[in-house]
Amino acid sequence: MVSLNAVVQSNSDLKDYGPGLVGVFVGGTSGIGEATARSFVKYATSPRVYLVGRNDAQATRITDELEQLNPGSRVVFVRCDVSLLRLVDEACKRIQEREEKVNLLVLSSGIFTTKARTETTEGLDKKLCLDYYSRMRFISNLLPQLHAAASRPNAISEKKSKGLASVVSVLEAGGEGPLILEDLPLKDNYSPKNCAKHAITMTSLSLGELAKANPSVSFVHTYPGIVKTGAFRDFGAVTQALIRVLFVVAKPWTVPVEECGERHLYAAVGLPKIRTVDEGAGRPYLVNWDGEPRGNQNVLGLYREKKIGKVVWKHTVDVFRRTCS
C-alpha cells in the first residue's frame, strides 16, 4: 500500500511542473472526479480546469469552491450529456478551442443502475457508453493535446524534465472477465453483470492499445474502492436509506472521498514517475485504490496472447466511425 503521506508528498510536487497545467475532469461535477479536481487545484500553480457534466448547480458550487481554494485557478464548466458520442465531440471541440495542451484527463462519468439495456439515439447502451465508449472518445479526440503536453514541458524544476500527460479512467481495474467477442456492444446479451465486465475489460485492453501507440502518455485504469459519493442518487428513497446504513456499517472498509481524490491525482501524476520504463512503456497502469497494481492477469494475459486488445480497439474505432462521421 502506498501510504497517504507518500501520496500527499508526491502530489505536492505538482508545482514543480510550473504554472498553467490543464486538467479535464469528465464527471468532475460529483464524487471521485470532483475530489480529484479539488486535489489538482490544491497543488497546481495557476491551473486551468474543465469540469464536464450536466448539473449546472453542482458545477457552479464546485467552480466557486475551487477558485477560492486556489485564486490563481480558472475553472470552466462544459455542459454535456456524455452518453452521446456526438455531444462528446462538441465538448472536446470547446476544450480544444481554448487549449493547445491537456495534461490530465480524468474520466469518471457514470451511473449506478440495474436497469435493462437502455439504448441511446446512437444505438449504444447508455451505461456501457458512459463507462467505456464515451471515455475512449474523449481520449481519442484529446490525444493531440495530450501529446502536446507530453512534448512541451513547462517545468520550473530540473526534477521534471518531461511533460505531464496522463489519462485516468475510474472504473474497476482487476474486475476483468471473459468478453462475449461476437457481441462486444451487448446488443443481444445485455445484463448489468455483462455490462460491467465488458466496460472494465474493454477499458483495460483498449488502454493497453493506446499505451503501446502513445508511449509518452500515461494511461491508468483504477479501482477506487468503496467511496461514498453521489453515485446512488438515482435509486429510490428506501434503497438510498439502506445504502446510507450500509456505509455506516462498512465505514472501516470505505475510502473517504477526499483521500480518493488525493490517490487519483497520485495515480495520474506520481505513479508513472516511480514505475520503471519496462513496467510502464506500452502498458497501462491497472491500479487498486491504495496505489498497488490490480489487474486480472489470467484474463488479460490470455487476451494479450490472442491479441484481443486489437479486436476491441478496432471495434471501438468502428463504432466511432459509424456514429460520429
Ligand SMILES: NC(=O)c1ccc[n+]([C@@H]2O[C@H](COP(=O)([O-])OP(=O)(O)OC[C@H]3O[C@@H](n4cnc5c(N)ncnc54)[C@H](OP(=O)(O)O)[C@@H]3O)[C@@H](O)[C@H]2O)c1
Ligand atoms: N463510488 C464508488 O464506490 C465506486 C466504486 C467502484 C467504481 N466506481 C466508479 O467510479 C466512477 C465515478 O463514480 P462516483 O462515485 O464519483 O459517481 P458520482 O458521484 O455519481 O459521479 C458521477 C459523475 O458522472 C457524471 N455523469 C453521469 N451521467 C452523465 C451524463 N449522461 N453526462 C455527463 N456526465 C454524467 C455526473 O455528472 P452530472 O450529474 O453533472 O451529469 C457525475 O459528475 C463511476 O464509473 C463508478 O462506476 C465508483
